[in-house]
Amino acid sequence: MLQDLAERLQKQFPDAILSVDLDESRGELSARVRASAILQVARYLHDAPDMAFDHITDICSADYPSDQDRFEVIYQLLSLPQGLRIRLKARLPEDNPSIASVTGVWRGAEFLEREVYDMMGITFTGHPDLRRILMPEDYTEGYPLRKDFPAEGRGWRSQFDFIPRLDEAPEETTGSEFTEAEKKPFRASPGTTGTRRREELLLNMGPQHPSTHGVLRVVLELDGERIVKATPDLGYLHRGVEKLAEGLAYMQVIPHTDRLDYVCAMANNYAYVRAVEKLLGITVPERAEYIRTIVAEMQRIIGHLFWLGTQALDIGAMTVFFWTFREREILLDMFEKLCGARLTLNYYRIGGVDSDFTPDLVLRLKTFLETFPQKVSEYDSLIASNRIWLGRTKNVAVISGEDAINFGLTGPTLRGSGVAYDIRKMEPYGVYDKVDWEVPIGKNGDTYDRYWVRMEEMRQSARIIAQCLDLLPSGPIIADEPQYIPPPKQLVMRDMESLIHHFIIFTQGFKPPKAETYCGTEAPKGELGFFIISDGSPRPYRLKIRSPSFIHMGAFDHMARGYLISDIITIFGTYDIVMGECDR
Secondary structure: OHHHHHHHHHHHOOOOEEEEEEEOOOOEEEEEEOHHHHHHHHHHHHHOOOOOOOEEEEEEEEEOOOOOOOEEEEEEEEEOOOOEEEEEEEEEOOOOOEEEOOOOOOOOHHHHHHHHHHHHOOEEEOOOOOOOOOOOOOOOOOOOOOOOOOOOOOOHHHOOOOOOOOOOOOOOOOOOOOOHHHHHHHOOOOOOOOOOOOOOOEEEEOOOOHHHOOOOEEEEEEEOOEEEEEEEEOOOOOOOHHHHHOOOOHHHHHHHHHOOOOOOHHHHHHHHHHHHHHHHOOOOOHHHHHHHHHHHHHHHHHHHHHHHHHHHHHHOOOHHHHHHHHHHHHHHHHHHHHHOOOOOOOOEEOOEEOOOOOHHHHHHHHHHHHHHHHHHHHHHHHHOOOHHHHHHHOOOOOOOHHHHHHOOOOHHHHHOOOOOOOHHHHOOOOOHHHOOOOOOOOOOOOHHHHHHHHHHHHHHHHHHHHHHHHHOOOOOOEOOOOOOOOOOHHHHHHOHHHHHHHHHHHHHOOOOOOEEEEEEEEEOOEEEEEEEEEOOOOOOOEEEEEOHHHHHHOOHHHHHOOOEHHHHHHHHHHHOOOHHHHHO
8 A cells, every 4th residue: 555655656746756755664664855845745745635645643753963964854644535645755955945825735744843943943834924933033143953063052041131139220211012023923914904993902811821831821802702813822831842752761761751741641641652662662461451541541541531530620510629639640640550650650671561450440440430331421421411601612613624624633633523543443543443342423523522521531531441350461561672672670680691681771771763654543532653773773853742732722713713712721622732741
C-alpha cells in the first residue's frame, strides 16, 4: 500500500519529489519535496480522491547547521479514509528560510506553522497571522530550537526593564495602555460588523482565571455579550521540554513526559516509550503489554473523571465534582500501590513496565469494576437531563466533522463530531486488538456530544480492563534486550557483569540506529505523538511532541465565534486542555 502511494506520488510530481524513503520495518513513508513545490504537493495530497490526506497531524522542523540547506520542515499527514500516514520533508537555506504556508489547505496548520516560526525562525509566506506563539512577542534572544542556541538561554537574567527605578519620578500615563499595533492581532477583520453602534471592547480572559485550567490567556473581541473573535495567547507554561530532551539520554526523558499532561501522566509515559521502542525495534513481552493496556485504561478513566468533575464545576454543578473525585481517589490509591506515586508516575519503561501487577491489585481492581458502571450512571443521572447542563452544553461550540478533521482535532473532540478515528482501532497497539470494545461517536459535534462520548469511553475502558484482567498471562514484564535495557536489580546486587552492564547503560545511555520515526498514541485528550530523529548517539537529535491540547487550541476561535462570554468557559472545558502539555 505504501509502495503504491510512493509510486503514484513520484509519477504525479517527477520534478518536485526529490526522493522517497520507505521504512518497511517501521511501516513509514517519507518523501523529500522541493521547497518551492510544497503547496502544490500538499494540495494534491489533500484534494485527490485516491489520496485524501485530509488530516494534518503535525508540522515541525529540524536544524542541521553543517548542511548547505540548514533547515528542514517536516509535515506529518494522515489519510483517514485510507488509514495511511505520509511524512513530507523540505529543505531550506540558512540565509532565507522561507516556505509557502499550507494554511489554505489545512486550517490546523496555522498554530503549527507559528510554532515552527517561533522556535526555528522559518517564515511561512501567505500565513494569515505569523507571529510568535510560545515565546513573548518581544523576545529578542533568537530561536530556541536552533542547535547554536544554548539550552540555558542568552543573558535575559541581566535585563529587567519592567522593574521601575526608585529615583525616577512616576510617569504620567494617559490614553490606552496598548498601542494600535499591539491590539491589531486580536481584532477581527474589518468586514465583521456588529448589530449595533460599535464601541471596541477587547477583554482579557486569563491567564489567572480559575476556569482556564492553567495559565492561558484569551483576548476576546466583543459585540455586546457575543464573541466576534477569540485569540488564545499561549506559552505562559512553556518550559522547553523539546530542547531539554536533546541533552538527555532516552531513558532520562521519561520523567519529563510526566510533566506534560500531569493529569494523565501514564498516557504520556506510554506514548513516549512506544516511540522509542518503534525506533529500536523492540518487541514487548505479552504480560507487559496486558499490564500497559490495563494501566493506560485506568489512566483514561482517571482523566475523564477529572474532566467531568471540573467541567461540571465550571458550568455550576458542584456535586459531580465530589462524586467523580471519590472514584478517582480509589484508582490513584492503586497507582500508589503499583509504583509509589499518584500524579507524576514514571512507571512505564522502554521495553516493558517497572513493577508487576500483584494478585492484591488484581482483586482491588476487579472489586472497583463491579460498581464503577453504576457510578457512571449516577453521574449521568445528576446532569444528563438537567436543564441548566443542557442549556450550557447543547448546541454550544458546534464543529462539523469536516472542520474538525481540517483543524487536526483528535480524541473525544473529533469523535464528538461523528468521526470514528481512534488510534487504538486504526493502528492497534498494546492488546487492544485482542479484546472486544467499541468507539463511541457523537452526532451533532456540540459540547453535549463530547460529554456523552467521554462518559461512554469510561464504560468502554472498564470493559477493556475487565477482559485484560481475565486474560492476563504469566511471564516477564520487560523485554530481554541487553543492548538497550538494564538488567534486573536483583542481578545488579549479586553479579559483577550485571553491575557493569547497568553502569554503562545508566552513565552512557544506549545508542539506537540512525533513523527517524513518528508514533501516535490515543491519550485521554487525543492523539499524543512523539517524533524522534536519531543520529545514532545516546541522545535524541530532535524530539517533537505532538500535543493534542495545543492543536485543539488552534480551533478555539472558530468554535467560539458567535457565542456568549459565559460559553467561553464551556469551550475551555470541552477540549479538556492541560497547559503543561499545550505549552510543553
